[in-house]
Structure formats: structure tokens, C-alpha cells
Amino acid sequence: MNPTRWTRGNDLQLLENGEEFFPRVFEAIAGAREEVVLETFILFEDKVGLDLHAALLAAARRGVQVDVTIDGFGSPDLSERFVGTLCEAGVRVHVFDPGLRLFGWRTNMLRRMHRKIVVVDAQLAFVGGINYSADHLMDYGPQAKQDYAVQIRGPLVGDIHRFVHAMLAEGTRRQQGVRRWFRHRPLLRKRARALPPAGDAQAMLVTRDNVRHPNDIERYYRLAIRAARERVTIANAYFFPGYRLIRELRRAAGRGVQVRLILQGEPDMPIVTMAARMLYHHLVHAGVEVYEYCERPLHGKVALVDDQWATVGSSNLDPLSLALNLEANVLIHDRAFNRTLRARLDHLVDTACRPIDRDTIGEPTRWQLLRSFVVFHVLRRYPSWLGSLPRHQPQLEPAGPPQVREAAP
Structure with missing residues (x-):
């Protein structure tokens, strides 16, 4: 799914660097009531990653449905404890193409999941280039990165929400135990309702894939x-x-x-x-x-x-x-x-x-x-x-034991 259509009535705020981006995202997750869906290329187990970890744990423990997708090449070194505690709390952690190591070398360099998207309660979204790592903060030093993201409210969030769920469904449909969960969609349909205008901007989500x-x-x-x-x-x-x-x-x-x-x-x-x-x-x-x-x-x-x-x-x-x-x-x-x-x-x-x-x-x-x-x-x-190179289908693998939840009747 690629919802390439202009939508009116959006409010968009530019966020520069981690100093503006991370507090907004963590605040949004802290206020989530129903759902958090997060995709990122890089998640490091540093101070930024640990703050995100804490926010996701707290959300899952209060009953929020949390899905996190990380890239197997960009985020290869998360500890078992880091991932395990998320899974134990009910967070579904998905890894895009984890790949194998050959004599210590990673073999999964091409066709990565490079998106950085967050959707909270199907009401608020973030899209940009900022990963969850301390090198996006100025106090990291001379190698701190200059980067941007955008915070979105309004009808475009509905398009982004449908997109991330379509990617989850496509990427995990072959996993044992997940098929049944994706057949129960009344709650998702309710969340995907048309959103009222929040501003004056026209905007559109544009994605690229290999298919x-x-x-x-x-x-x-x-x-x-x-x-x-x-x-x-x-x-x-x-x-x-x-x-x-x-x-x-x-x-x-x-x-x-x-x-x-x-x-x-x-x-x-x-x-x-x-x-x-x-x-x-x-x-x-x-x-x-x-x-x-x-x-x-x-x-x-x-x-x-x-x-x-x-x-x-x-x-x-x-x-x-x-x-x-x-x-x-x-x-x-x-x-x-x-x-x-x-x-x-x-x-x-x-x-x-x-x-x-x-x-x-x-x-x-x-x-x-x-x-x-x-x-x-x-x-x-x-x-x-x-x-002409071999093409990846969007394939996700669960990190830790599969987390299967029945939808509310």
C-alpha cells in the first residue's frame, strides 16, 4: 500500500535534531491510550534508546498495543535483556531481515528498511530521518548529526496509520500465531476513521519499495x-x-x-x-x-x-x-x-x-x-x-517469543 494522495487540513511542525524530536515522540508515547506503531532503521542501546525503551515499556504495561519494527542491519546489537523486557511487557518487536553473519561479516547490507515513522493512537504521526541514537543530540560532540523530522496532525495521519498497518500485515502474515491476530480488525478499523482537519496544509505520504x-x-x-x-x-x-x-x-x-x-x-x-x-x-x-x-x-x-x-x-x-x-x-x-x-x-x-x-x-x-x-x-x-538484483519482500521476524493478543470482542 502506498497512499500517494494529497490530503487537506493538516498541521505540520518541523522538528530539528534530537533536541526537538525526541521529547515530542517520548511525550506522545507517554500519552498514548490505545496504540503505538514505530519503525526505525537504527535503535541503539544508549541513553536515547534506553529512554525510548522506558517509554515503550510504560505504554505496554498500561495496556497500550505497541508494535516496534527495527532493521536487522541498522540495529544488530541490541541485548537480549533490552529486547526481552519489551516482549515480556507485550511489545511486539519485529526485525526486518535480520540476516546471517558469515565469518563475522553481516550479509544483509542491501535493501534495508530505512523508514523512520511513529504513529500514536492514529491521531499523531512523526516522519523524518532521525534515528534513536545519542549521536542525534548536540552533547554527543563534533560527530553529532544535523537532521530533521516532521510532526503531523490531521487527515494525513490516517493515511500513515493505514500504511504502517499494511506493512505489518504484509511482513508478518506468515508468522505462526500472527495470522489469527490480523484477522481480528474491528479495533483497527475504528482507529482508521477519517480525522478532522487540524490545520491548513496539504500533504502526502510518499514511499518507495522494491515491488x-x-x-x-x-x-x-x-x-x-x-x-x-x-x-x-x-x-x-x-x-x-x-x-x-x-x-x-x-x-x-x-x-x-x-x-x-x-x-x-x-x-x-x-x-x-x-x-x-x-x-x-x-x-x-x-x-x-x-x-x-x-x-x-x-x-x-x-x-x-x-x-x-x-x-x-x-x-x-x-x-x-x-x-x-x-x-x-x-x-x-x-x-x-x-x-x-x-x-x-x-x-x-x-x-x-x-x-x-x-x-x-x-x-x-x-x-x-x-x-x-x-x-x-x-x-x-x-x-x-x-x-536487477534479487528483491526483498517485506519480511519481518519476531524478536523474542511471539506476542499474540486477541482483539477485544
């Missing part, structure tokens, strides 16, 4: 850039997109649109910056403004176009996110939200970024031109190459 919606997020990016008349600003941690998206950026700059890219200057993985820099000549010489964020690692996946369109989510603009991982972004049509996001990104550019211009990159050598030419044209073809 029905392999290109949706990239396609909406390209459509928005193609329609741009004044500005395009993209802040993205891992930037190595396909040829068509680069072409749209170059064309937009060519017709006078201000196109700005905010990329990593202090990367958490050096290969990421090395790959992005191979594209700088093509971008800068086409009129695209490139900035490297140098204060700390950039982990954000946000963008805005003109004065109304924006997106916040989990999807990077690289081969993993655009052609392999399971991702989720929220698209937003709202001037107030766009204005808030633009102010935050302008602040990054003004205070913590270095511009990459023709003087910075200099005149390319023949080797650089050849390398860039090869990379540029490989970008045209990698989606079809990666798409």
Missing part, C-alpha cells in the same frame, strides 16, 4: 524541480542521484532558478563526500550553487521548491535510497512550513557552510574530466542495474 513503488520519491523530486520558477534548495546527506534528477537540477539552473545544494563537508563516511564531489564540475558549471555543511555531519533529507513545496523524510538521494531501501517521505504544500524550513536552511548556509564555486574546484584536469564523464553516465544506468 510496486520503486521510483515514487525520485519522481516527485523531479516533478517539483521541473515546476520550479524561483528556487530549489536541497539538503541531503548522501548525494549521488540518478542522471535524470541531475539533469532537472541543471535545467532549472539554466532557466534562472536559484538551485542550492547543501551537502556534507564533515561526513560520517568519507566515501560519501568523495562520490558527491565527482559531480561538482557538472553542477557548478551549470549554475547550481553547492555548499558543504562543515559544522558536523549532515544527516538531513529535506528540500523545498519555490515558496510552497517541501519534503521531509528518510530518503537520501543516492543509489541505496533511490533504488534499494524502503523509504518514506512526506510532501508538503504549505507556505508557512516552507518559510520555516527555508529559514532553517538559510541559517545553515549563512553560518556553517563553505561555498563550492569555480575557484574552489579549479579547472579540471583531463583525468578529472574523464572520471566525471564516466561517473556521470554510469548514473544514467545504475537504477536498472540495481533493480
Whole structure:
């Protein structure tokens, strides 16, 4: 299920970094009365993970139905005690493709569950790029990540709620004992009722998977850039997109649109910056403004176009996110939200970024031109190459003993 439809009447609030995100999520879980559904790529057993653990335990112990889905590659080292106490309290912990280790090496690197979604009581949702780990807090030090999420109230929450339950049903339908639980759906149908307006924003959940919606997020990016008349600003941690998206950026700059890219200057993985820099000549010489964020690692996946369109989510603009991982972004049509996001990104550019211009990159050598030419044209073809790899169906495995609850009569 991929509910790609615009809904009106939503209230959306931008949350920057763990300092804004974690208190909102933990407060929402603490106030949950019926249900918490949480998906995340990374859950570490550090101070943030332990705070989340405590909030989920407390919710389950007061009778809230709690489902937590973690990725087997992103969250491989949770202790038996951490997971076991959740299961004992009634939390259903699902692991996406745990994978096997071969001589100590993890074999499940490709096609990850990279979404970060929370839905509480089918009334409040969070979508973004922030994982549950202490490196999303400023007190972590120079390697603390810069990132964003969005808090959502209104009819869009109903779409997100239906999506996460469809993914749970699809991923767990083969588990022993879970089939019976998913046949009892009167409570879920009640929760999925249409929600009243909570604001003025139009918004839409867009996801990518490896079966029905392999290109949706990239396609909406390209459509928005193609329609741009004044500005395009993209802040993205891992930037190595396909040829068509680069072409749209170059064309937009060519017709006078201000196109700005905010990329990593202090990367958490050096290969990421090395790959992005191979594209700088093509971008800068086409009129695209490139900035490297140098204060700390950039982990954000946000963008805005003109004065109304924006997106916040989990999807990077690289081969993993655009052609392999399971991702989720929220698209937003709202001037107030766009204005808030633009102010935050302008602040990054003004205070913590270095511009990459023709003087910075200099005149390319023949080797650089050849390398860039090869990379540029490989970008045209990698989606079809990666798409030919074996594809994961959404498969979840329970962590700990299966937790089976009968629905209330």
C-alpha cells in the first residue's frame, strides 16, 4: 500500500535534531491510550534508546498495543535483556531481515528498511530521518548529526496509520500465531476513521519499495524541480542521484532558478563526500550553487521548491535510497512550513557552510574530466542495474517469543 494522495487540513511542525524530536515522540508515547506503531532503521542501546525503551515499556504495561519494527542491519546489537523486557511487557518487536553473519561479516547490507515513522493512537504521526541514537543530540560532540523530522496532525495521519498497518500485515502474515491476530480488525478499523482537519496544509505520504513503488520519491523530486520558477534548495546527506534528477537540477539552473545544494563537508563516511564531489564540475558549471555543511555531519533529507513545496523524510538521494531501501517521505504544500524550513536552511548556509564555486574546484584536469564523464553516465544506468538484483519482500521476524493478543470482542 502506498497512499500517494494529497490530503487537506493538516498541521505540520518541523522538528530539528534530537533536541526537538525526541521529547515530542517520548511525550506522545507517554500519552498514548490505545496504540503505538514505530519503525526505525537504527535503535541503539544508549541513553536515547534506553529512554525510548522506558517509554515503550510504560505504554505496554498500561495496556497500550505497541508494535516496534527495527532493521536487522541498522540495529544488530541490541541485548537480549533490552529486547526481552519489551516482549515480556507485550511489545511486539519485529526485525526486518535480520540476516546471517558469515565469518563475522553481516550479509544483509542491501535493501534495508530505512523508514523512520511513529504513529500514536492514529491521531499523531512523526516522519523524518532521525534515528534513536545519542549521536542525534548536540552533547554527543563534533560527530553529532544535523537532521530533521516532521510532526503531523490531521487527515494525513490516517493515511500513515493505514500504511504502517499494511506493512505489518504484509511482513508478518506468515508468522505462526500472527495470522489469527490480523484477522481480528474491528479495533483497527475504528482507529482508521477519517480525522478532522487540524490545520491548513496539504500533504502526502510518499514511499518507495522494491515491488510496486520503486521510483515514487525520485519522481516527485523531479516533478517539483521541473515546476520550479524561483528556487530549489536541497539538503541531503548522501548525494549521488540518478542522471535524470541531475539533469532537472541543471535545467532549472539554466532557466534562472536559484538551485542550492547543501551537502556534507564533515561526513560520517568519507566515501560519501568523495562520490558527491565527482559531480561538482557538472553542477557548478551549470549554475547550481553547492555548499558543504562543515559544522558536523549532515544527516538531513529535506528540500523545498519555490515558496510552497517541501519534503521531509528518510530518503537520501543516492543509489541505496533511490533504488534499494524502503523509504518514506512526506510532501508538503504549505507556505508557512516552507518559510520555516527555508529559514532553517538559510541559517545553515549563512553560518556553517563553505561555498563550492569555480575557484574552489579549479579547472579540471583531463583525468578529472574523464572520471566525471564516466561517473556521470554510469548514473544514467545504475537504477536498472540495481533493480536487477534479487528483491526483498517485506519480511519481518519476531524478536523474542511471539506476542499474540486477541482483539477485544
